[in-house]
Amino acid sequence: xxxxxxxxxxxxxxxxxxxxxxxxxxxxxxxxxxxxxxxxxxxxxxxxxxxxxxxxxxxxxxxxxxxxxxxxxxxxxxxxxxxxxxxxxxxxxxxxxxxxxxxxxxxxxxxxx
Amino acid sequence: xxxxxxxxxxxxxxxxxxxxxxxxxxxxxxxxxxxxxxxxxxxxxxxxxxxxxxxxxxxxxxxxxxxxxxxxxxxxxxxxxxxxxxxxxxxxxxxxxxxxxxxxxxxxxxxxxxxxxxxxxxxxxxxxxxxxxxxxxxxxxxxxxxxxxxxxxxxxxxxxxxxxxxxxxxxxxxxxxxxxxxxxxxxxxxxxxxxxxxxxxxxxxxxxxxxxxxxxxxxxxxxxxxxxxxxxxxxxxxxxxxxxxxxxxxxxxxxxxxxxxxxxxxxxxxxxxxxxxxxxxxxxxxxxxxxxxxxxxxxxxxxxxxxxxxxxxxxxxxxxxxxxxxxxxxxxxxxxxxxxxxxxxxxxxxxxxxxxxxxxxxxxxxxxxxxxxxxxxxxxxxxxxxxxxxxxxxxxxxxxxxxxxxxxxxxxxxxxxxxxxxxxxxxxxxxxxxxxxxxxxxxxxxxxxxxxxxxxxxxxxxxxxxxxxxxxxxxxxxxxxxxxxxxxxxxxxxxxxxxxxxxxxxxxxxxxxxxxxxxxxxxxxxxxxxxxxxxxxxxxxxxxxxxxxxxxxxxxxxxxxxxxxxxxxxxxxxxxxxxxxxxxxxxxxxxxxxxxxxxxxxxxxxxxxxxxxxxxxxxxxxxxxxxxxxxxxxxxxxxxxxxxxxxxxxxxxxxxxxxxxxxxxxxxxxxxxxxxxxxxxxxxxxxxxxxxxxxxxxxxxxxxxxxxxxxxxxxxxxxxxxxxxxxxxxxxxxxxxxxxxxxxxxxxxxxxxxxxxxxxxxxxxxxxxxxxxxxxxxxxxxxxxxxxxxxxxxxxxxxxxxxxxxxxxxxxxxxxxxxxxxxxxxxxxxxxxxxxxxxxxxxxxxxxxxxxxxxxxxxxxxxxxxxxxxxxxxxxxxxxxxxx
Numbered sequence: 001x002x003x004x005x006x007x008x009x010x011x012x013x014x015x016x017x018x019x020x021x022x023x024x025x026x027x028x029x030x031x032x033x034x035x036x037x038x039x040x041x042x043x044x045x046x047x048x049x050x051x052x053x054x055x056x057x058x059x060x061x062x063x064x065x066x067x068x069x070x071x072x073x074x075x076x077x078x079x080x081x082x083x084x085x086x087x088x089x090x091x092x093x094x095x096x097x098x099x100x101x102x103x104x105x106x107x108x109x110x111x112x113x
Numbered sequence: 114x115x116x117x118x119x120x121x122x123x124x125x126x127x128x129x130x131x132x133x134x135x136x137x138x139x140x141x142x143x144x145x146x147x148x149x150x151x152x153x154x155x156x157x158x159x160x161x162x163x164x165x166x167x168x169x170x171x172x173x174x175x176x177x178x179x180x181x182x183x184x185x186x187x188x189x190x191x192x193x194x195x196x197x198x199x200x201x202x203x204x205x206x207x208x209x210x211x212x213x214x215x216x217x218x219x220x221x222x223x224x225x226x227x228x229x230x231x232x233x234x235x236x237x238x239x240x241x242x243x244x245x246x247x248x249x250x251x252x253x254x255x256x257x258x259x260x261x262x263x264x265x266x267x268x269x270x271x272x273x274x275x276x277x278x279x280x281x282x283x284x285x286x287x288x289x290x291x292x293x294x295x296x297x298x299x300x301x302x303x304x305x306x307x308x309x310x311x312x313x314x315x316x317x318x319x320x321x322x323x324x325x326x327x328x329x330x331x332x333x334x335x336x337x338x339x340x341x342x343x344x345x346x347x348x349x350x351x352x353x354x355x356x357x358x359x360x361x362x363x364x365x366x367x368x369x370x371x372x373x374x375x376x377x378x379x380x381x382x383x384x385x386x387x388x389x390x391x392x393x394x395x396x397x398x399x400x401x402x403x404x405x406x407x408x409x410x411x412x413x414x415x416x417x418x419x420x421x422x423x424x425x426x427x428x429x430x431x432x433x434x435x436x437x438x439x440x441x442x443x444x445x446x447x448x449x450x451x452x453x454x455x456x457x458x459x460x461x462x463x464x465x466x467x468x469x470x471x472x473x474x475x476x477x478x479x480x481x482x483x484x485x486x487x488x489x490x491x492x493x494x495x496x497x498x499x500x501x502x503x504x505x506x507x508x509x510x511x512x513x514x515x516x517x518x519x520x521x522x523x524x525x526x527x528x529x530x531x532x533x534x535x536x537x538x539x540x541x542x543x544x545x546x547x548x549x550x551x552x553x554x555x556x557x558x559x560x561x562x563x564x565x566x567x568x569x570x571x572x573x574x575x576x577x578x579x580x581x582x583x584x585x586x587x588x589x590x591x592x593x594x595x596x597x598x599x600x601x602x603x604x605x606x607x608x609x610x611x612x613x614x615x616x617x618x619x620x621x622x623x624x625x626x627x628x629x630x631x632x633x634x635x636x637x638x639x640x641x642x643x644x645x646x647x648x649x650x651x652x653x654x655x656x657x658x659x660x661x662x663x664x665x666x667x668x669x670x671x672x673x674x675x676x677x678x679x680x681x682x683x684x685x686x687x688x689x690x691x692x693x694x695x696x697x698x699x700x701x702x703x704x705x706x707x708x709x710x711x712x713x714x715x716x717x718x719x720x721x722x723x724x725x726x727x728x729x730x731x732x733x734x735x736x737x738x739x740x741x742x743x744x745x746x747x748x749x750x751x752x753x754x755x756x757x758x759x760x761x762x763x764x765x766x767x768x769x770x771x772x773x774x775x776x777x778x779x780x781x782x783x784x785x786x787x788x789x790x791x792x793x794x795x796x797x798x799x800x801x802x803x804x805x806x807x808x809x810x811x812x813x814x815x816x817x818x819x820x821x822x823x824x825x826x827x828x829x830x831x832x833x834x835x836x837x838x839x840x841x842x843x844x845x846x847x848x849x850x851x852x853x854x855x856x857x858x859x860x861x862x863x864x865x866x867x868x869x870x871x872x873x874x875x876x877x878x879x880x881x882x883x884x885x886x887x888x889x890x891x892x893x894x895x896x897x898x899x900x901x902x903x904x905x906x907x908x909x910x911x912x913x914x915x916x917x918x919x920x921x922x923x924x925x926x927x928x929x930x931x932x933x934x935x936x937x938x939x940x941x942x943x944x945x946x947x948x949x950x951x952x953x954x955x956x957x958x959x960x961x962x963x964x965x966x967x968x969x970x971x972x973x974x975x976x977x978x979x980x981x982x983x984x985x986x987x988x989x990x991x992x993x994x995x996x997x
Contacts, residue, residue, distance in 0.1 A: 076136075
């Protein structure tokens with residue numbers, strides 16, 4: 001198992017949007033998907049997921065439907081809305097810019113200055 | 114749009130609350146089940162898997178609450194929860210709740226009442242259309258509101274600033290509508306009055322400027338709606354009816370709309386009469402004399418676009434012309450503008466100051482109440498620190514706990530506000546129908562309106578947050594660990610706490626109130642026992658105006674003589690004297706007097722303004738005024754004999770140089786008449802009790818006749834019987850003459866209305882302050898005894914004496930009381946200087962006042978600490994220690 005990392009504040013929303021963008025998921029599925037796509041590095045406290053989901057739903061970034069899960073249980077499925085997709089794009093760009101900037105700042109060598 | 118959406122969402126969430134809640138539960142459960150499925154697959158038993166899934170999930174309730182918060186519906190929900198929680202808490206301590214609500218009710222009620230009066234008299238304009246452009250004209254440095262009719266005509270016709278200028282005067286008349294004659298208060302108004310004020314008739318029509326065609330040319334009256342209702346029972350047939358006013362036929366033209374009740378905020382006429390008929394109304398014509406400033410008020414709407422300053426300079430230039438043209442009559446013709454409702458700044462100014470002062474004191478009461486409740490809340494917070502600590506330990510946020518405290522505080526303050534408002538509305542209603550002066554149409558319509566409700570609501574909210582804020586620091590600093598570990602916040606009681614400070618502040622405020630009410634009360638008592646220059650006890654006044662029954666000119670004096678003789682003949686009557694209006698009556702007649710050497714009789718050369726009283730020879734005897742030198746007036750001092758007067762000491766020394774040399778000396782009036790002084794009487798009070806000694810002259814009624822007649826009847830007979838006898842004697846002489854009979858003391862009561870009202874209101878505030886300090890000290894003492902029961906028990910067990918126990922239990926309370934009282938006393942003494950304007954001889958450096966305040970505060974302390982002291986003394990250490 002890979003070494004686990006703490007989630008940076010504010011990144012949970014981005015991860016949820018990304019997880020859901022790959023296809024409709026229920027809450028537990030989102031959790032598993034995040035662990036999976038982060039290569040088992042990011043762990044999320046299970047309960048902490050839900051306030052984030054409700055917040056995104058209220059912002060109109062997610063829409064929900066009740067359905068039946070692969071375990072044959074009733075579950076609420078989350079899906080991206082158009083606004084959600086747009087937000088995901090923006091946030092991803094932001095993140096990439098930030099990550100590149102911080103990466104290059106941290107790898108800067110004395111002779112490059 | 115976004116706001117609306119969000120609001121809509123919140124409301125929808127609120128109403129769908131239970132459904133959302135159920136859905137949320139289902140979703141979270143579904144999560145746990147899914148996790149349990151996975152765990153089960155990894156080899157755990159189902160029960161074990163479910164348990165583990167729940168543990169992994171974390172704090173279920175907390176997550177749910179956070180989810181609620183995230184959906185946004187939480188604000189209403191948690192507010193509702195807080196409210197129910199607070200109600201539960203308050204229901205558990207009803208004593209505290211009731212005390213708190215009552216304290217606030219009193220304080221907010223007092224504020225609402227004072228504000229109600231302020232609102233009605235100062236803030237609310239007269240009920241006329243476009244009241245904001247309506248102004249009355251004041252004259253000279255003294256801001257006199259009265260003018261003469263010729264001056265008014267000049268101002269009206271020559272100004273370019275006002276749409277129109279109307280004038281009016283207040284008078285009493287006898288009205289006979291067919292059966293019994295009664296006296297009515299009326300406004301004599303110029304023909305353009307209604308038109309200038311933009312008033313439309315409710316019924317019939319009004320008179321207009323065109324109806325004025327010389328003296329007594331417009332025998333019309335217009336009724337107020339109130340009078341039409343009470344006197345004519347809403348009879349629409351009253352229009353064109355002819356009624357007798359002062360025995361002259363007048364035609365009823367119409368009725369004014371109900372909301373228009375004249376142009377003074379507190380005097381309401383029964384009807385309006387054209388001022389050109391003034392001679393029929395008052396029995397003498399004053400419209401021609403420029404020096405006779407009998408017009409009560411001149412007012413009008415400014416033209417659109419004209420500022421008050423422009424209007425004033427316009428009026429001033431007319432005034433300068435008038436001064437030049439009529440140097441004898443017109444001096445100081447500079448003008449200013451004022452709002453008409455309070456009859457000018459001479460009355461409105463002090464009234465406003467007094468009401469503002471009262472508002473300030475009422476605000477202090479509220480502040481004291483807030484300090485009181487703040488310390489109660491702090492005490493409760495200290496007692497509940499365990500509960501708070503427990504809730505913090507269980508994961509409640511401090512914000513949530515603070516919100517509880519504020520919800521509780523605002524709940525109490527709102528309840529207090531509602532109760533207080535309810536009481537004050539009742540009080541204001543009573544005040545509105547109260548007629549402080551039975552013989553005059555004085556009313557203070559101070560019904561509560563939206564302003565008052567809003568004011569009370571705001572005060573309630575503000576005070577809730579104010580005293581709710583007191584324990585905030587305490588709660589923020591509660592450390593759950595410390596509290597739970599040590600069992601109680603057993604901090605040593607030596608440090609000065611916020612509570613102590615609040616109590617001192619509160620006691621200081623109360624001492625200020627007690628001091629000022631004592632100063633006022635003492636001043637009033639002293640005023641009532643000071644020398645008035647007449648003796649109101651055992652004297653009865655029969656008041657009438659002969660013109661009301663048609664007497665005028667030469668027929669007045671014989672009738673007056675007949676009345677004096679008739680009343681004199683009643684058994685038990687010692688003496689009867691006549692005066693045109695008694696001293697300390699509403700307003701006083703004054704006139705400029707000049708020394709005998711003055712040749713140029715323009716107003717600026719006057720030696721003094723002296724009070725004028727027109728009296729019959731027996732007046733001094735009947736009134737109990739002491740004659741110091743010379744002779745009294747006689748019935749021989751008539752039109753055919755030389756003009757004479759009796760003057761008071763002040764007049765003699767001021768105008769004639771000395772009291773000793775005054776007899777036989779002469780002085781002059783504004784019209785040039787020389788009058789010889791034949792007697793000197795003691796000084797008295799004429800305009801108000803707090804005035805400095807004023808010069809006064811008493812003229813024989815035959816030389817300066819007056820239709821207004823007040824007979825002073827001195828008798829030791831039972832007032833009831835005497836009144837009956839007087840009534841039948843007057844009716845015997847003329848059954849058509851309206852009159853009133855009042856003991857002089859009662860009449861004085863109304864003349865002393867202002868200082869009386871001041872004393873009463875200050876007294877009430879002082880009483881409230883006293884009550885608040887009792888509850889404050891009681892709360893503090895009871896709390897400190899209950900906190901230290903165990904310590905006191907141990908002291909008693911170890912053999913402490915009663916005094917030592919008391920010292921331990923209540924010493925601190927008394928120390929705080931002493932500090933607070935001292936501070937309050939000093940502040941009160943400083944504040945009492947302000948009172949000197951209203952209250953007669955208000956000096957706080959009076960041993961009685963100082964002693965009274967100290968004694969009162971000590972008594973308050975004793976009363977407030979009585980029960981806690983009893984509790985401390987009756988301690989049984991055995992029971993107490995066993996309980997622990």
